[in-house]
Amino acid sequence: MSVSLVKEQILDFLKSEEPQVLVIQGRWGVGKTHVWKDSIEESKAKVPQKKYSYVSLFGLKSVDDIKRTVFENSTDPKVLGENNDLESIKKNYKALGKQYGRKSSNIVKDLSGAGANFVLKGLGSSVDKVFDSVATALLTETLICFDDIERHSKSVSLRDFLGLVSFLKEQKKCKIVILLNEDSHDLEEYQQYKEKVVDKQLHYEPSAEYCFDISTKLYTKANDDYLEQIKAVCERLDIRNIRVLKKIRMHIDTALSVTTDYDEYIKEEIIQSIIILCWCHYCHSSDKDKIPSLTFVKKLNETYADADTLAIAAMIEEEKEGQKTRSIIWKDKLNSLNYPSYDPIVQILLDSIEKGYIEKDNLVAICDAKQNEINIRNQATGLDAAWELYHGSFSDNANEVVDAFVKGMTEAAETSTLSQYSQGLSLLKTLKQDDKATEMIRLYISRNEKNRERLNVESSDFNFFGIEDQEFSDALTKAFEKSEQQETPEQILTRLSDKQSYDRKNVAQLAALSSDELKRLFLSFDGKELTQKIRACLMLAGSNEELMNNTKKALLEIGALSDLNKARLSKFNL
Structure with missing residues (x-):
C-alpha cells in the first residue's frame, strides 16, 4: 500500500468517533512510527477524542504496567508537538486525585504532583489496586497508540495484550492504533487472535x-x-x-x-x-x-x-x-x-x-598511502598506460603488454611504491616473463642504491600495502642490509624528522642510550629542526617503553633547568 493511501486511511481513522482498532504493519525500521506521528501531528485538530496516549511496550512487565503508562502518557491531542509533558502528567494526577479522594480522603494530598505514581506504589498492594482501577476509569474515550509490540516483555503475552486492547475498545470506548513489525518471529498469538480484535490492518511499505x-x-x-x-x-x-x-x-x-x-x-x-x-x-x-x-x-x-x-x-x-x-x-x-x-x-x-x-x-594512515599511490600513478604515465593496455581489451597482445610494462616500470623505478612495482613484476611472471621480471628487480635496486629508504621493505612510506613478489622482497632485503651504515643517533633523528615511519633497528639503537646521554643529545640541538628531532625521538619511543621513559626523563630534566625551558617543552605534552 502506497504511503499516500496509508495516510488517507490513517486520516479517516483519526477523524472517526467510533471506537476501533487499526493495525499499521510493515518491515522493521521503515518508519511506521514516523508516519503515524506525522499524520496525527498534521490532523490533531480533527481528532474528536479529548485524550491521546502514545505507549511503547518495551520494558513494561504487566498489563497493569501498560494501563498505568497509558494513563501517565495521556495528553490533549490538540497540543501535540508542544513541550508540555510535565503539565500533562500533573493534570492526569490531579484528575486521579479527585477520583481517588472519593475512595480514600486520607491521602488525596499525595496526588497533587507528578510523583504521585511513586507515592501510591509505596503504599501497599491494596492501594495499588485502587490506583489501577481509578487510573483505568479515567481512560474512557482515549486515542491510544501502542508501539514496539514485538519488544513486549515475556511476562506479558500477546494474548493478554490483545485482551486489554479489546477491553479498552469495547468497555472504555477507546480508539487504538497498533504499530506492528512484520519481521518479528513472535507473532503466533497475534495471528491467532487478531480477527477478534482488529478492525482494519494496513500494510505500510514505503519505497527506498x-x-x-x-x-x-x-x-x-x-x-x-x-x-x-x-x-x-x-x-x-x-x-x-x-x-x-x-x-x-x-x-x-x-x-x-x-x-x-x-x-x-x-x-x-x-x-x-x-x-x-x-x-x-x-x-x-x-x-x-x-x-x-x-x-x-x-x-x-x-x-x-x-x-x-x-x-x-x-x-x-x-x-x-x-x-x-x-x-x-x-x-x-x-x-x-x-x-x-x-x-x-x-x-x-x-x-x-x-x-x-x-x-x-x-583511516587517515591508509588514505595517506592511497593518495601517495594515486600521485605517483599520475606521474608515472608509462606504467599507468601499461595497466590500461592490459585491462583495455581481449586482444592477443601479450608481447605488446610486456613491452609496455618494461617501459613503464623502467620509467617509474625511482618514483613508484614497492607495492606498485611488485604488482608489475607479478604480472610479468604470470605472462611467463620471469627473466624480464628479474631484470626489472635489478634495475630498481641499482636505481635506488643512493636512496636507501626505498629499499626498506618495512617502510610504511614506500611499502604500506605489501609486496606480492617474493623474489623482489628478498632482493630488497639483501640490498638494504648490504648498504647498511651505522648512523649516529642525531643522524637517525635528522633523517626521520620529516617522516612518519621508521626501522625497528633505529628504535633499538636509540633505546640503548641512557637518559643522561639523551639529555646531552637534546641540549646539542638548535635551530628550527630541534622540535622535529625531538618529535622523531618521541615517535620512535612510542614502540619502546624504556626509550619513552628515558626520553621523558631527559626532557623533564631540561625543563627543570629554567622556567623558559619548561615553557618551551610544553608543546610536547609531557
Whole structure:
C-alpha cells in the first residue's frame, strides 16, 4: 500500500468517533512510527477524542504496567508537538486525585504532583489496586497508540495484550492504533487472535527513495555534498530501514570529516564501501538469502589477501550445498556493486563498522598511502598506460603488454611504491616473463642504491600495502642490509624528522642510550629542526617503553633547568 493511501486511511481513522482498532504493519525500521506521528501531528485538530496516549511496550512487565503508562502518557491531542509533558502528567494526577479522594480522603494530598505514581506504589498492594482501577476509569474515550509490540516483555503475552486492547475498545470506548513489525518471529498469538480484535490492518511499505528522504530530514547534521551518490547506492540496495540509513550517514560524515583533502576517488570509495558494509552488518538478518553477512565479507577480504580470485572466495562458507548456493548469490551481488574486497581501505572500514565507530587515525594512515599511490600513478604515465593496455581489451597482445610494462616500470623505478612495482613484476611472471621480471628487480635496486629508504621493505612510506613478489622482497632485503651504515643517533633523528615511519633497528639503537646521554643529545640541538628531532625521538619511543621513559626523563630534566625551558617543552605534552 502506497504511503499516500496509508495516510488517507490513517486520516479517516483519526477523524472517526467510533471506537476501533487499526493495525499499521510493515518491515522493521521503515518508519511506521514516523508516519503515524506525522499524520496525527498534521490532523490533531480533527481528532474528536479529548485524550491521546502514545505507549511503547518495551520494558513494561504487566498489563497493569501498560494501563498505568497509558494513563501517565495521556495528553490533549490538540497540543501535540508542544513541550508540555510535565503539565500533562500533573493534570492526569490531579484528575486521579479527585477520583481517588472519593475512595480514600486520607491521602488525596499525595496526588497533587507528578510523583504521585511513586507515592501510591509505596503504599501497599491494596492501594495499588485502587490506583489501577481509578487510573483505568479515567481512560474512557482515549486515542491510544501502542508501539514496539514485538519488544513486549515475556511476562506479558500477546494474548493478554490483545485482551486489554479489546477491553479498552469495547468497555472504555477507546480508539487504538497498533504499530506492528512484520519481521518479528513472535507473532503466533497475534495471528491467532487478531480477527477478534482488529478492525482494519494496513500494510505500510514505503519505497527506498521515500525512506531515504525521511532519514535525511531526521539526520540534520549530514554533509550533503555527496547526497546523490549516497542516495543512489542506498536505493540500489533497497535499504528502507530509516535507523540503518541514519547510521550510514553518521559513519560517512565521520569518515569524510578526516578525508576532505584526498582525491575524489578515495572519498567515493569510502562512501560506497561504508554503505555496502552497513547494509551487510545491519540488514543481513532481514533477508539472509540475498544480503551477505559481515562474516562472509570479512572472509572474502581475508581470501583476497592471499589470492586475488573470487572463485575461491565464493566457496568459503560451510560445506553445505545450500550454503554454497547462498555464497554464490552473495558473491554475485557484491560483484555487481563493484565491491573492492582487496582494498585496505575496505578492511579499515569493515573493522570500524563492526566496532560501531570509525577509527579515524587508521583511516587517515591508509588514505595517506592511497593518495601517495594515486600521485605517483599520475606521474608515472608509462606504467599507468601499461595497466590500461592490459585491462583495455581481449586482444592477443601479450608481447605488446610486456613491452609496455618494461617501459613503464623502467620509467617509474625511482618514483613508484614497492607495492606498485611488485604488482608489475607479478604480472610479468604470470605472462611467463620471469627473466624480464628479474631484470626489472635489478634495475630498481641499482636505481635506488643512493636512496636507501626505498629499499626498506618495512617502510610504511614506500611499502604500506605489501609486496606480492617474493623474489623482489628478498632482493630488497639483501640490498638494504648490504648498504647498511651505522648512523649516529642525531643522524637517525635528522633523517626521520620529516617522516612518519621508521626501522625497528633505529628504535633499538636509540633505546640503548641512557637518559643522561639523551639529555646531552637534546641540549646539542638548535635551530628550527630541534622540535622535529625531538618529535622523531618521541615517535620512535612510542614502540619502546624504556626509550619513552628515558626520553621523558631527559626532557623533564631540561625543563627543570629554567622556567623558559619548561615553557618551551610544553608543546610536547609531557
